[in-house]
Structure formats: structure tokens, C-alpha cells
Amino acid sequence: MPRRLFSYYLIMPNLYLKDGFWWLNYRINDRRYRESTGTHDRKLAEIKLKNLELKLFKGEMGIKSAPSTRTPISQFIKRYIEYMQSNSPVDKHPDLARLRILQDFFARKGVRYPADINPDLVDEFRTTILAGRKPKTVKNYIALLKTALNKAVEWNIIDHNPIAKIKAPKIVKTFNLFTKKEIDRLISEADEPLKTGIIILVNTGMRRGELLHLRWRDVDLKAGSIRVWPYDGFSPKGKQPRKIPIPGGLKEVLRGLSKKKSPDDFVFRPFQSEHRLYKRFAALVKELGMKGTLHDLRHTYASHLAMAAVPIPVIKELLGHSDIATTMIYSHLSPDIHKAAVEKLPF
Secondary structure, eight states: OOOOOOOOOEEEEEEEEETTEEEEEEEETTEEEEEEOSOSOHHHHHHHHHHHHHHHHHTOSOOOOSOOTTOOHHHHHHHHHHHHHHHSOOTTOHHHHHHHHHHHHHHHTTOOSGGGOOHHHHHHHHHHTTTTOOHHHHHHHHHHHHHHHHHHHHTTSSSSOTTTTOOOOOOOOOOOOOOHHHHHHHHHHOOTTHHHHHHHHHHHOOOHHHHHTOBGGGEETTTTEEEEOOBTTBOOGGGOOEEEEOOHHHHHHHHHHOTTOOTTSBSSOOSSOHHHHHHHHHHHHHHTTOOOOTTHHHHHHHHHHHHTTOOHHHHHHHHTOSSHHHHGGGGGGSOOHHHHHHTTOOO
């Protein structure tokens, strides 16, 4: 029988100086570890730090004991809400209401522990509680429950996700594309700090969570690149770290923000939550008589790249998609480059 690789939760490491040597400091499963890098050189120590970060991110360190399956659902959901709020305050986040509805349903069905959740229960929830609801609503509930149970696996509460193979209803993806004129107007009419947020998002294609967790250590103005990287309790969607080139105009905006900032400072964290940023943008769009959401700035970034004949695989890397099929929604915007390509044949 293959050996099971257990997951764990961690706090990303940092460096500190002791007796002239650089040391690594990090936590795994509430246990603190301190290890000497064996060097006085800060640059060498930072290389070892990045190597450790990568190992932790890939889950290559630490094995836990067998999961404790006796954690009540109410206790698990409470912990999951605290985890959500630690990443971003969610005072009125729709997932809070969804979690309560799921919890009430499981309580009525006599389900006491996360390990007792199964596909049949989820099917019953869909056919009763979610009867007549839109496919997107059903998908949101399933995605939330899957994500929460994945976290239960990571926290060693259950040994596997019992609904991992459940498929949400397919949704035809549609999105709004802001024109250059609309983007210019959004930027000119927005107050700070929303204006800066719009400029960064539409010039990088980052998700709003990635923007709010971006630190100055990940911005290299000299090289002209941004690194999207996991931090304490946060990971890019699909766990895909990536680098994004910084356009010239954005570089000046970032240079203006970077004055007197330390590497650990957030680049853009003026709002209490991702949802607050979303609402501020939605209010501006409505005020200007436009259509679209904050996430459509990411779609706009990708769409304009596609219209400029940037290859889909390149757009995939810039967006951090794990599957190129996701990026293919922009392919219809690309000019007909195939004809020009075949005309280059020498015969």
C-alpha cells in the first residue's frame, strides 16, 4: 500500500540575524523551527530562504499523524471562518451565509463530523435546498464546500476530500470587456485609492486577492517585473506562482508608491477586505453607466493581449492559469494569425 503524504499548515519563513549568522525562522503545525543558514552573507541566506519557501509551498516537509476525525462540523466551520477572516475580513461576504446554510442542513441530517459528508448528502442538498436555483449558485456552494473540505484535509481533520469528484454544473462563461476609452474614463473618474487599484489590476491581470497580498519584496522595478507568490495563509489560485512584466506607465505609479516602504510592506492594502474593493469599483461602474465587475479588469487585460496577437500560451502564463483550456475563452478575440503563419512556408 503506498505511503500517504500528509498535508500540514504553516507560516512562511523569514530571516533573522544572530551572532553574525543568518537564521531561518518558520512554523509547521504550531511548532516553531529555527535553523542556521551557516552563512554571514545576506544574499546567500536569501537563496536558502527561497529554497525553503519552495519546499514548504510544495508540501515537501513534515509528516503529520493520522487525522483526527472527531472534530465537529460546527468547530471546523468556525475555524474555517476565522481562516477566511485572517486572509481578508469578510463582514458581509456571501460565503458566510452559504456556510451557515450548509451547517444547518448537515445538522438537520444528523451529520456531526466533516468525515461523514458524502456525495449523496450533497446531491440531496442540491435537489432540496438549492432546487430551482441558478447553475452559478449551485456551483458556488459546491466550490465553497470543496474548498473548505480541502482545508480540512490540510488541517488533518479528514484524510481525504469526500466530494472531490463531484462536478458542479457547467456554466457558459461570459465576461465584460472594457474598451480603452472606458478604462481611461474609469481611471480619470475614480478617487484614490481606487484609481491606483484599477491601474495596477488592468495592467497586470492580477486577481484582487493577489493584489491585496502583494508585498514590495515581490516588485522589482529595476527588472520591471512582479512576482505573484504565496504568503501566510494565502496562495495564488491553482498554486501557480508567476512573474508579470510591468508596463512603463505602471512602473511610474509603483515607483511613486514605493517611497519609504520596507520589503514586507503590502503594495496595495487600503481597504479592509477584497469585498470592499469590489463594492467600491461596482459603485463607480454604476455611477458612470457602464457594465462590468472588478474581475472584468483581469478579462480586459487578457482580451486586449489576445487582440494584439499575443499567443494564448503566453497569456496563460501571464494569468497563472493551470489549464490552457481556461485561457481559450479569449482565443476568439485573436486576429487571424494562422493565415499569415502558413504563408511563411518556403514551398
